[in-house]
Amino acid sequence: MTEFIAQISTEVVELLRDTVDEMTAMFGISKAEAVARINAQWEGQEFLERSDIILHEDSYYWSLFIYYDGDVPNWNPGADRSSWSVKSAPPRGSEFWTIPEV
Known part of the structure; x- marks a missing residue:
């Protein structure tokens, strides 16, 4: 069992852990919040399959997709994101928070 609640393959676990690292670095959120998101x-x-769509993108893509609300207007790493709308994090204490905040 992992920190993720979806049924996922070992490859997807690696991708999602990379996504957690990417989100914490890019957005300054905790690992626990990234996992919850x-x-x-x-x-x-x-x-569970190698052909699953999740494996067609990298952790940078999924970080932006998960963190921001609506369409990502600019995928460039240097884009000005100051006016972008951030999705609300899941409520603390919900089933999505599977690891403790440190």
Whole structure:
């Protein structure tokens, strides 16, 4: 069992852990919040095959996709994101928070 609640393959676990690292570095959020956001994004999903769409993108892509609300207007790493709308984090204490905040 991992920190992620979706049914996922070993490859997807690696991708999501990279995404957690990317989100904490890019957005200054805790590892626990990053995991909670990922869990909320893919609640009830199953990613067990090599062909699953989740593996077609990298951790940078998924970080922006999960963190921001609506369409990502600019995928450039140097984009000015100051006016972008951030999705609310899942409520603390919900089932999405599977690791403690440190």
